[in-house]
Amino acid sequence: MPYCPRCGVELDYHIKNCPLCQFPIPEIPEENNHINVEKFPRPENKYFEEILKVKNQIFFTLSILILSAVLVLMTINSIIETHPLAINYSIISVIAAWFYILILLGYLSNLYYSILGIGIVTGCLTLALDSVDGKMNWFFTYALPIIILVLLVIYLFLYLYNRSKLLNQFIFIPSYLFIAVALLSVGLECILDFQANQSIHLSWSLIVFIILVSLAVLLLGLYYKLPEMIKEKIKRKLHI
Amino acid sequence: MKQKRAWYKLDNAGKLYPSITSTRVSTVFRISASLYNPVDPEILQKALNNIIGRFPYFKVNLKRGFFWYYFEYTEKYPQVQKETYYPCMFMLYKNKNSFPFRVLYFNNRISVEFSHSITDGMGGIHFLKSLLIEYFRLLGIQPEFQEKISKEEAEDAFKRYYVKNIPKPAKLKKAFHFPFKLNAKGEYYIITGIIPVNMLLEEAKKYSASLTQFLLALYFDTIQEFIRLHPCKLLPVVINLPVNLRNIFPSKTMRNFFISLTPQIDFRLGSYSFEEIINYIRNYMAIALNKKHISQHIHLNVKREKTIFIRLIPLFLKNLMMPALYNKFAERNYTTGLSNLGLITLPKSIENLVERFEVYPPPSMGNIIKVTTISYKDKIYISFGSLTKNTEIEKIFFRKIRKMNIPVKIETNRE
Structure with missing residues (x-):
């Protein structure tokens, strides 16, 4: 033996x-x-087999629905030629919805790839919507920077979350959410202000940033408590 | 005219399980018997068909009511299946025509896997024993006893022993949890240690402890050593110890009838010697394992179910709320679980045809490692069911037994 x-x-x-x-x-x-x-x-791993079965059923049903919607829209477009732009917008949106469903059903096994996929589909959707009328008005100036900003903030949040998921979630998740929203607001105002005035003067986002970051620091501070040295100093200076 | 179909309310403990079931938290446990010869699936199917009528409360499908799930009797027969998946895998028993249990075979082994919504370990053992007796009867071996069917078998014994107007037991707080990474969904690892039960009993006697108390102390000591080797954020260590209530509150029910005792040791207070741990457990058991204390737990469980506000919440909302509430009031407050199903006996005529029994705990995300033990003839089978690849706890536990100079044989389904 x-x-x-x-x-x-x-x-x-x-x-x-x-x-x-x-x-x-x-x-x-x-x-x-x-x-x-x-x-x-x-x-054998039963999970993937069973879940894939259910996922395929949902995806197949929704694909048929979306295909029918596209066919109906194209038929309307060929019969009534009054609003071709509106119909084109609808067709693009419906096709984008199909890609969103593909990603949201988790066909890309990795969460990071799924988020990147959603970013790329949103990029393509906004690019297509902007180019329907033959002119590029807002894609490069607004849509693309905002999509990149949102992706970066989400990745930062996930990175922080993964680092601390075994710790107290009631402290860390709200703190990281506050930080993410604060960064998003500043980024958004930077983009909007720069495109509108060609210069950056932060106003509302600064208020949001200060409040949310203070809350996050307060929460994390309560969790980690003050370092002994600082506690000692406060005691010394403020003892009654 | 269409015949009326029998239906059963879920028992007090069972009501919770369909709402918290997910692909990871299958709430399915396994009891298996290994024979000395390969299992004949056709005879096994015949045996199952012959005995299932004797257990009408298992020959059911789960259905959705507006406020609660319920079981409806079905004319269909369950089919035996060849084992291909990991043990205790999730059952889609909320689907039409699926049973809340399965009977599996693989080489020499017959396994029954039950959803906890329908029965507990004792009910499962009774069913497997009946199946084995019938299987061998079909092979020409007559058992020497006839079993009586009791009307009590389908009762919800929690309701029978519910005492109104007594105070609730003390609330638990968040317990220490193992800081291990979860494995991939759909995988469940088992490590079974096979140990001569007499040697373990002798060791337990040295400390004037029962086998369950001794194993519990060993498990606490294992966790203590793990914490010493891997310093991490400490909270009290609480072990969930399900207790079969049929011996304390007489009932022949085949449905759930257990409550969880929660011995706990706070290692923030310092290091505990093995004698100290055993001493604590012996005293804890004396306080906790008596009718009055257990009545409090039954009272709490039944009262929660009877509250009109809870009853009036539609089922879909219950399904949304239950996993979070279960985590808050149960799993969050336990570090792990240890369940001893005791000694199994079979009629003399078939005793030598069955090599062993094993029991595997249901996988749980809140308590990613759980232990179940069962004894048969001269061996005890201690099975760790784990949702993590880390084997540190199992390693420390079995090495402790080896250090007592007791032989241990290890078997696993890990690659």
């Missing part, structure tokens, strides 16, 4: 590593009277 030299426990034949400490176990030939019966099947 094979044994793990580290844990001292008996193991099954043909096991490569000790299940407890991962120590490599050498292959030992079976004894003559030993009958090896496998205890477990090589397990």
Whole structure:
């Protein structure tokens, strides 16, 4: 019988590593009277199979709906030629909705790719909407910078969340949300102000920024408490 | 005229489970028996068909009412399946025509997996024993006893022993949790240690403790060592210890009838010696394991269910609220769970045809490692069910037993 030299426990034949400490176990030939019966099947993961089934059903149904909507819109467009622009806007939006559903159903397994995917689809959607009338008015000046800003803020939030998800979520999630919204407001005002006046003078976003960042610092400060040195100093200066 | 179909309300504990079930938190536990010969699936199916009529409260489908789920009797028969997935995988038992349990076979092993909504470990063991007796009867081995069916089997024993107007038990606070990363969805790891039960009992006797008390102390000591080796943010360590109530409050119910005791040790107070831990557990059990204290827990559970405001909340809202409430009032307050199903006996005629019994706990996201133990003949089977790849707890636990010079055989479904 094979044994793990580290844990001292008996193991099954043909096991490569000790299940407890991962120590490599050498292959030992079976004894003559030993009958090896496998205890477990090589397990399949039921989750992906079952979830994929449900997801495919939803996606297939919605795809048919979207395809019908596009066909109806194109038919209307070919019969009534009064509002071609409006119809084109609708067709673009419906096609974008199809891509959004594809991503939101989680076909891209990684959350970071899904968020990037939503950003790219939104970029393409705004680009297409802006170019319907043949002129580019707002895509490069407003839509693209705002999309990039939002993506960056979301990635920053996720990075911070992943770093602290084992800690107290009632403290960290609100704090990081406050910081994210504060940064978003400043970024938005910068973009809007720059495009409107070709210069940056922060006003409302500064107020939002100061309030939200103060709240976040207060929450984190309460959680981490003050360092001993500062506490000592306050005690010394303010003792009654 | 269409015949009236029997229906059953879910029992007090069972009411919670369909609302908190997800693909990860399957609320499904497994009890399995390994034979000395390969299982014949056709005979197993016949045996299942023959016995399922004896358990009408299991031959049901889950249905949605406006306020609560309920079980409806079905004329259909459950089918045995070859085991292909990880143990205790989620069941889509809210779907039409699916049973809240499954019977599986693989090589020499017969397993039954039950949704906790329908029964607890004792009900599951009774069902598996009946299945085994019938399986061997079909193979030509007559059992030497006839079992009587009791009317009590379908009762909700919580309601029978509910005492009005007594104070609630003390509330629990947030407990220490293992800081391990969750594994991929759909995977569930089992590590079983097989140990001679007599040697473990002898060791327990040295401390004047029962087997459950001794295992519990060993588990607390394991967690203490883990905390010492891996310093992290400390909170009290609370182990959820389900207790079968049928011995305390006589009932033959086959549905859920257990409550959770919660022994706890706060390692922020300092290091505890093994004797201190055992001493605490012995005293805790003396205080907690008696009719009066347990009545308080039954009172709390039934009272929550009886509250008119809770009853009037539509089911879809209950489904939305329940996972968060369950986390707040239950899993958040436990570090892990240990459930000892005791010694299993079979009729003499088939005893030597069954090699072993094993029981696996339901996977849980709040308590990513749980332990269940069961004894059969001269061995005890201690199974750790885990939703993480980390094996530190299992390693410390079984090494402690090895250090007592007790042999341990380890089996796993990990790659």
